[in-house]
Structure formats: structure tokens, C-alpha cells
Amino acid sequence: MANLEARALDWFDHHADMAPQARAEHLCALHQTDPELHAEVARLFKADALQGALLQSPQKILSVCGATSEHDEADDPRIGSTLGAWRIEGVIGSGGMGRVYRASRADGQYAQVVALKCVSVKATSPVLAEVIRNERDVLALLEHPNIATLLDGGVDATGCPWFAMQLVQGEAIDLWCDHHRLDIRARVALFVQLCEGLRYAHGKGALHSDLKPSNVLVDEAGRPVLLDFGLSSLTARSHGGTQRRVAMSFGYTAPEVAAEGYSVASDIYALGVMLCGLLCGAQPQVPDSTLPDVAPSLPLPGHHARGASLQVAQARGMKSTAALSRVLGGDLDRIVAACVARDPAQRPASVAQLQADLRAWLDMRPITERQQEAGYRLRLFLRRHRIGAAVAALVLIGGGVGLATGIRLHGQASEQAQAAQAMRRLFDSSFDALTTGGLGQSPLMSVAMLRDAEANLRGDAAAGRVDADVTSLVLMALARSYTTLGDYRHAMELLEETQTQSAAREDRRAPIQAAMAHLLNIQSRHPQARDAVREGLAHIDAVPATERDLAHLTLEVELARAQWGMAQIDEGRATLQQALAHAEDFAAHDPRPLAALLIQEGQWLRLFSDHEAAKVDFERAIALTRQHAPIIADEATVDLIHTLNQQGQHARAVELGTALLERRRQMLGEEHPETGKAWAVLGNSHFWNGQADIAQEFVQRSVDILSAALGEDHPETARATLVRGAIHSHLGRAEEAVANGRRALSIMQQAYGPKHQESMRAMGYLAAALAVSASSRPDAAKAWDEVVDLFARRVGLGQSQGLPMLSERMVLIKAKLRLGLVDEAAQEELEDIIAALSEAMGATNDAVQSARFTLIEVVLKLGKEDLGRTLLETLLRDVSTLPVTMVTESMRISCHEKLGDLANAHGAADTAREHWQQAHDIAMRIELGQPNAQRLENKLASIK
Numbered sequence: 001m002a003n004l005e006a007r008a009l010d011w012f013d014h015h016a017d018m019a020p021q022a023r024a025e026h027l028c029a030l031h032q033t034d035p036e037l038h039a040e041v042a043r044l045f046k047a048d049a050l051q052g053a054l055l056q057s058p059q060k061i062l063s064v065c066g067a068t069s070e071h072d073e074a075d076d077p078r079i080g081s082t083l084g085a086w087r088i089e090g091v092i093g094s095g096g097m098g099r100v101y102r103a104s105r106a107d108g109q110y111a112q113v114v115a116l117k118c119v120s121v122k123a124t125s126p127v128l129a130e131v132i133r134n135e136r137d138v139l140a141l142l143e144h145p146n147i148a149t150l151l152d153g154g155v156d157a158t159g160c161p162w163f164a165m166q167l168v169q170g171e172a173i174d175l176w177c178d179h180h181r182l183d184i185r186a187r188v189a190l191f192v193q194l195c196e197g198l199r200y201a202h203g204k205g206a207l208h209s210d211l212k213p214s215n216v217l218v219d220e221a222g223r224p225v226l227l228d229f230g231l232s233s234l235t236a237r238s239h240g241g242t243q244r245r246v247a248m249s250f251g252y253t254a255p256e257v258a259a260e261g262y263s264v265a266s267d268i269y270a271l272g273v274m275l276c277g278l279l280c281g282a283q284p285q286v287p288d289s290t291l292p293d294v295a296p297s298l299p300l301p302g303h304h305a306r307g308a309s310l311q312v313a314q315a316r317g318m319k320s321t322a323a324l325s326r327v328l329g330g331d332l333d334r335i336v337a338a339c340v341a342r343d344p345a346q347r348p349a350s351v352a353q354l355q356a357d358l359r360a361w362l363d364m365r366p367i368t369e370r371q372q373e374a375g376y377r378l379r380l381f382l383r384r385h386r387i388g389a390a391v392a393a394l395v396l397i398g399g400g401v402g403l404a405t406g407i408r409l410h411g412q413a414s415e416q417a418q419a420a421q422a423m424r425r426l427f428d429s430s431f432d433a434l435t436t437g438g439l440g441q442s443p444l445m446s447v448a449m450l451r452d453a454e455a456n457l458r459g460d461a462a463a464g465r466v467d468a469d470v471t472s473l474v475l476m477a478l479a480r481s482y483t484t485l486g487d488y489r490h491a492m493e494l495l496e497e498t499q500t501q502s503a504a505r506e507d508r509r510a511p512i513q514a515a516m517a518h519l520l521n522i523q524s525r526h527p528q529a530r531d532a533v534r535e536g537l538a539h540i541d542a543v544p545a546t547e548r549d550l551a552h553l554t555l556e557v558e559l560a561r562a563q564w565g566m567a568q569i570d571e572g573r574a575t576l577q578q579a580l581a582h583a584e585d586f587a588a589h590d591p592r593p594l595a596a597l598l599i600q601e602g603q604w605l606r607l608f609s610d611h612e613a614a615k616v617d618f619e620r621a622i623a624l625t626r627q628h629a630p631i632i633a634d635e636a637t638v639d640l641i642h643t644l645n646q647q648g649q650h651a652r653a654v655e656l657g658t659a660l661l662e663r664r665r666q667m668l669g670e671e672h673p674e675t676g677k678a679w680a681v682l683g684n685s686h687f688w689n690g691q692a693d694i695a696q697e698f699v700q701r702s703v704d705i706l707s708a709a710l711g712e713d714h715p716e717t718a719r720a721t722l723v724r725g726a727i728h729s730h731l732g733r734a735e736e737a738v739a740n741g742r743r744a745l746s747i748m749q750q751a752y753g754p755k756h757q758e759s760m761r762a763m764g765y766l767a768a769a770l771a772v773s774a775s776s777r778p779d780a781a782k783a784w785d786e787v788v789d790l791f792a793r794r795v796g797l798g799q800s801q802g803l804p805m806l807s808e809r810m811v812l813i814k815a816k817l818r819l820g821l822v823d824e825a826a827q828e829e830l831e832d833i834i835a836a837l838s839e840a841m842g843a844t845n846d847a848v849q850s851a852r853f854t855l856i857e858v859v860l861k862l863g864k865e866d867l868g869r870t871l872l873e874t875l876l877r878d879v880s881t882l883p884v885t886m887v888t889e890s891m892r893i894s895c896h897e898k899l900g901d902l903a904n905a906h907g908a909a910d911t912a913r914e915h916w917q918q919a920h921d922i923a924m925r926i927e928l929g930q931p932n933a934q935r936l937e938n939k940l941a942s943i944k
Helices: 001-013 020-033 035-050 058-064 070-075 125-143 173-179 183-202 266-282 302-306 310-314 321-326 331-337 351-362 374-387 403-407 413-434 447-462 466-487 488-501 508-520 526-538 545-565 571-587 590-607 611-625 630-646 651-668 671-689 692-710 715-730 733-750 757-775 781-800 808-820 824-840 847-862 864-881 885-903 908-926 930-942
Strands: 086-095 098-105 113-119 151-154 161-165 171-174 214-217 224-226
Touching: 001 035, 020 930, 086 113, 086 757, 098 715, 113 183, 113 302, 151 413, 161 321, 171 173, 171 757, 173 183, 173 214, 173 447, 183 266, 183 321, 183 351, 266 321, 266 331, 266 351, 302 321, 302 331, 310 321, 310 488, 310 630, 321 331, 321 908, 331 351, 351 781, 413 571, 413 590, 466 488, 466 508, 466 908, 488 508, 508 545, 526 545, 526 864, 545 571, 590 630, 590 671, 630 651, 651 671, 651 824, 671 692, 671 715, 671 885, 715 733, 733 757, 757 781, 808 824, 847 864, 847 885, 864 885, 885 908, 885 930
Parallel strands: none
Antiparallel strands: 086 098, 098 113, 113 161, 151 161, 171 214, 214 224
8 A cells, every 4th residue: 555655646746737738648548557646646636625725826726727617717715805905906817725816006105916825724733824924924035036925924814825826827847948948958957046046045044945846936037946845944033943844745855854853955855856857857756655754766867867868868959868878977867866866964065065066076177085086177278278168157146144143143143153254254245345346336235125024133133042152243234234225324323323332343344444444435535444444453363263364355355445435546456456466366266356356456457448458357357257246247348348338349238238138137137236237338339339229229228227226316227327418418318318317316325425426427427418408508508617627626626636637638538629628738739639549549430539529620720620620531531431420420420511611611612512412321321410411501502
């Protein structure tokens, strides 16, 4: 009988998640071939309809429930009612375990449609009630693109639990891989991506505890999404270290779970079983023994492949089972064997370690347990260089601080271990923040979640569930998160509160002062930031030895920023170089600090027009972090794209921007702020590449996403509106561009202060928009006065900080030209600017061409017509040989128009018409704004 039950359980496990019609066909066939087994299986399905409902997700209910008739829906009393904040609108699916409804927000807060699961089992037992609380509490803390999000939950008036969840449209990972015929490398890459969600959850103190293929859906974008954290439990809330076990999945549950409970190791065991199935099609077999601690039989992938069907091999891109076995044997066998080792201590210590070995396999590099095998390493080296660079899996590594982990640290280890773990996370996040100096980073947590996290922390602290040391550490993490939201006042309040609570802990002084210096530098309060760094360095020796280097680096970088902000350029450079040297020392262990510092150096080099050196820094930062810290790599990519645009390499900028957007859409989804930023980066590149129509669409998409996610007054939204304003100016919508510029400048100055680079940049955008507007107005002297004032302020602020301001000085002269405020000194200054720009950026750079045309305008204004004509003809000839971009085409228009003006002044009507017509044709081709095209048309019409 035991064997019959085992066979029935195996049959049930393989068919439970099938669509009802398909499962009914299999049951009918089973009834014909094995009536006894059919009866036992039917009993299991009947029991399943009455039990275990809490263990299913809405997505799974959708896959197993039968269709709902219109009559059933009409008779359902829940239709039209509300549960919590949700109004139930219709039935999506139903079955013995309950129903899933389509519901939308009923409180008017915002529009959202969800899958709302109403379970047919009442929460009458303490264990079931605990499952409800745990599923809701755990998933509410987990916000990650690879985890299905729980939005709300509760118990209705009849005692039945309900959950409102993100509805994932997708297919179980094993079926999806087979249907798409993914080869082995693609399957491993997808699996590494899946692991990222679990790694994130473990970092939050949450276990999954029910990992299997049906609990992983791959959505329409090809992104794996983890379902059903309902069986997981917060490690910090375990009772005396023992977790309550609600259910087990045969074949995927580690053998020690029955006696010891779930753990990170048991989740890794389940990952190993899943990976084996993806690689070779092997399914875990239920053991003959009914004892729960007997491990199932699981053949390793390479061995199983030899006996697999040809269809299994072909579904994995292999021509034969022998070829599949060769690919799977060796390292992949070892990786799977390590995951499913009977002794939990022999398994990978973390999901991150498993990911590292899988990435190593993808890159043809040694896995952990074979690092010292010389012959093996040599073979991999030869394979790498014969085949070329391996395609690594792109895995999103979260850059934020694990707030939930910090809040629950007291339940995980001793006080010393808690503090060390929290400190590591804080300093790790500090160096992720270095990629942009705290600017341009979108919060990885929503504002609501951040507020809730703070409220929960304070509640736990007041109730004595969290000690003062952990509280102060998490307050510090919260302060950094509020910084990314732009709430600098509250961030500083939290840091000052942390400082007060940690007054007796000298080892906390350095990290607190580093966080304060970071916040002060963002607000351009550089002298105060320098003082905070000095105080932190005075206490650096009290920081634990394992954390001291990273703490010292953080302080060095903030000191460099403060020195640069105070125009102490040489001192700032020396400090940064010292920090870079320190980061080089442990780059082999952790390349992130070095990569982040290279990005900082590249940004500063770009301010001095040393774009080629900046590009080298950004490219090296990308190479260091693409595999293991893609968030930093993508931030470096953004800077590289900006640099390429400044160098006139717009086609390559578009190429990199397209890849960046695709990565962020796949990993983060369509509505994430980082995706919104990527739309703006790509749109800006298209604009400078001469594709204004595409640029306008992309940048508007960015503004919409960022406004919805961060708010219209967030600096990130303001940056996107500045780009939109530049496009509006180009298209002749000058007044809209000016309005955009004024609003953005106000936001930047309020956020960062008037002297910050972001405020100066917004000042330049506004001045440019005003200049375009003034150019189309007959009486624009007052408008040009404001343009000159803005450009003069920007140049003055930059020069006070020791910056050369070459292009900015050029546009200031151009603005003064409109008011007739030029002389021989202006000509000499422009000649010096052109020489400096040519040396720094190359003679063909866009900025050089703009400066050359401004020089021509000054020369003509000074009455040197022959020289001006010669310079115009030379410039037109030069730009006509350059790649077609927005700048080069605009320059050709200006040259033709100006040559036409000179010809017309001397009565050469035919020559004037020819130049003006060419200018008009180019303007129409690149969609130059209506006032510009109209001006040229008026000139053409004036010739009789």
C-alpha cells in the first residue's frame, strides 16, 4: 500500500498544476490503464480541493481552476463588494480551494487592478493564522522584480483569509524553457536571474521554503518571478530557533527539514533539484520509504542525460543525448551535487555563492571547489580564448540597505554579529551610492514602504523587540534612503538621532560622520562636510578592523568632494588619487569601490573637458562590475553615454543607450524609476543623433514614468524635463522650453543649493531656452539681458570652483553678441577657447565647431567681413565631411544662412537664394523648429 501511495503522490505532483482539461484527459487514460492508482489519485485531488488552500498563489489558482460560468459569477455575492481597499469586479477563476477575483482600488488613491484571492478555508487554527500573518508580513517586505508582490491582505467577516497580489502572466519555468527551446547556457543564465530574487529575500531575513518549478513563472518579458512565499517565515521571528513547518513538497524539500526546520541551506537544496530538472529534464522521485527524512533519488544531470530522450536533448539545443551529457558533465554536475548534498554544511553557504559558480561556468572560469586544479584552469583558459568572451548572465544586485534585515537582526545572531553584519551592509550601500555621489539614484523602496519601515522600527524599539544598537544602525540606513528621496532635512534628523543614541560607541563615530559628510556635500555645504570627515577620521581606528578600510575609503571620497566643492582642486585630486590607490589594493576581493571611484574620477575629468580619460575610467568601471554589480556598471554606462555625446559619438551613444534601456526594462519592469531614467538617456542620444521625433517620444515616456514614481518635484524628474525642454526649443516650442527650464532650476536649487553642478546645469538649460525664444522676437533686448545674466552667473560659479568653463564662456560671448557687447578681447578669448577645446576634445568635436561659428559671428560684428567669409567657407567645408548629427546639420544651416546673408548684402541674389534654400532643406529634414524654417522662407520670398 505504501508503494501505491508513493506512486499516487508522484502522479499527483506531476499533474496538479496542469490545466483542468489536460489533467482530465490524463486521469481518463490512467483510469483505463491502472484503475487502482486512478482511485488513489482521485482521492488526493478531492482532498486537495478542501485542504492546503493557503499554500496556493493567485497565479497557481489561475492555472488549475476551471472556467467560471456567467451564472456562477452572477450568483457570487462578493461581486461589487469591497475587501479592505479593493472593490471586487469579477471572477478570474475558481475551484475547490477558493476563488480569484479581479479587483481594483476602491479608495481612490490610485488606479490598480489586482488578483484578489479569497480562500475557502477559515483561519481557525493557530498554525493557519500564523501562515496568513507570515505570508502577508514577509511579502510586504519583499519588493523585487523577481518576486511577485503582495499588496494587501486580511481576513473577511466570515473568517476566510484574502490576499491582493500582483498578477503575473506567465508560464512555469521548466515549461517555458522547453517551449522556447532554450539551450543550456540560456537556462543557466535564466536560473542565475531567478536566484537574484531569492538572494534578495534571504537578505531580508525571509525564506521561501517551497521552491519548485510551478512556483516560478516566466513572464512575457522573459523574467522569472518567484511565487508563494506563503510557506516562508521570518528568521527573526522563529520560536527559539525552530521554525514551524506547514507543508512539504516531495522531492524538493531537503532531508533535514522534518527534524530541523527550513533554512537557507534547505532553499539551496530545492534550487539544486530545480536546476537539475532544467538542465536534463530529471524529476525528483518520491522515496519508497514513507519516512519524511529519506532523501529522494536525484541523478546528476550528466548521468541522467545519457538515458534521456532525444526530444529532451533537442529541446536544449543539442543534436544527441551524448552531446547533452558532455555539456552537463563536469562542473554543472558538481554544482548540482553540492546543492543537493545530504549534509547542509556541504552545500553552498549562500545563494550568492551558487550564483558565483554558475557565472563562473558561463564565463568558462574555475568554480569554487576546483580553483586550485592547475590543469583544469589551463583548459578553461584555452577554451575562453579559443571561443571568445563568454556571455555572462545579467543579474540585478540590489544597491539598497536591507532595512527589514536590520530591523530583525536581533533574532538572527549575537549582538556582535548583528552589528558587524549591519555595518557591512551600510558600507556596501555607501559605495553603491558613490556611483553618482548620491545624486540621480532612484529609491529602491517606495516612499510608503520607507515610511512604514521607519514606523515599524520605532514600534519595535518602543516595545523592546529591537535593542538600541540595532536601532541606531537602521536609522543610519533609513537616513541614506531618505537622502535618495531628496528629503535631506529628515535624513539629517535621523543621522543626528543616530549620533545621540551611539554617543557611547566610538566605533560608530566614523560611519555616522561619513554619512553626514555625504549628505552635506549633496547640499553643497562643503566646509561642514570637510569638518565631518575630519571628525570621522579622528575616530577611524575604533572601527572594527574588517570594516576599517571601507570606512576610510568612504571618508576619503567625501573629503575629496568637499575639497572640490571649495575649489581646492589640487587637494581634491590628491585625495581622490589616494582613495583610488587604496581601492586598487582590494579590487580583487571586491571591485565595487574601485569602480565607483573611477566613475567619480571620470565625472570630474569631464568637467575639465578631458573626455578621453573620462571615457577610459567609465569603461574600466563597467568591465569591473558588469557581471557581479550591474547597478554600478549601468551607472558607469550612463556616464559613458553622456561622454560619447559630448565627444560627438552619437551613434555609439544610441547603441549603448538602447542596450541599457532593454536591460532595465527586463530586470526592473516598465514603471521603475531607473527604467524612466534610461528612456531619457536614450532619448537625449537620439536627439543629438538628429532624430528629434524619436527623442521627443522617448523623453516624454521618461517624464511620465518619473513623475508617477517619484513625483513632479523630484530632481530626477526635473533632469528629464530639461532634456524635454531642449527638444522643445529645437522644435520651435520655445515658451514650453522656458517654462520647463524655470521649474527645473527652482527644483535643483531647492534640492542642492545654488552652487551645485546640477543647479548650474539647469541654469544653462534655462539660458539656452531663453536664447532660442529671444532669437525669434523682434524686441528682445530685455530677454537677452536675462540670458547674459544667467550665463554669466554660471561661468562665475564654475570659475570660482576652479573649472575652465570653456563651452560656457563661449555661449556667454554668443549671448553678449546679441546685445552688441563684443570687442577685440572677445575675439581673442574665443580663439583661446577654440585652441583649448581642440586640444582637450579634438578638432572635430561638436563644441569646437560651435565655438568656431561664434568666432565668425564676432568677427563679422567687428566688421571683418572678408575674414568672416573665409572662416565660414572653411567651417562649412569641414562640417560637411563629419558624420551627420544634430550639431553638424545645425552648423551647416547656420553657415549657409550666414553666407546667404553676406551674398544678399552685396546684391548676389542667386548665390543668396542657393545658400538659403540649402539651409531650408536641411532644416526641414532634421525637423528644425517652425520659427527657424519660417525665417528662411521669408528670406527666400524676399528675393525677386
